[in-house]
Amino acid sequence: MTPVRAARLVALNTMRELLRNKLLYNLLFFAVLLIASSLFVAQLTIGQWDRIILDMGLAAAELAGVLIAVLIGVSVVAGEIDRKTIFPVLAKPLSRGAFIAGRYAGLAAMLAVNVALMTISVAVVLHG
Helix, strand or coil, X not given: CCHHHHHHHHXXXXXHHHHCCHHHHXXXXXXXXXXXXHHHHHCCCCCCHHHHHXXXXXXXXXXXXXXXXXXXXXXXXXXHHHHCCHHHHHHCCCCHHHHHHHHHHHHHHHHHHHHHHHHHHHHHHHHC
């Protein structure tokens, strides 16, 4: 098995594992709630509502993205070490570099999906 194919398989497994993580959904819900609350804050200001909604929405998306990257990123490899499920994976013909690259790619792909969802919610609030 080539290292690229192995990393791709680990990335797909990481994405599947992250879809089961409840913390990911809570952070996404928190971000969407902050984005929706920007509509109410914008009504407290005089003029330039679009600018306030856009700034608050993008700030909420950035904050949630950082929290997802840090909290979920730390728990991805640390959870495998705690559950001792990393040992059978590394016993196979899979290098540590391919494993870490696959984990990183899976986390980055999941983060891209979450940022896309938050961007869509900012657009809905902005144009709604």
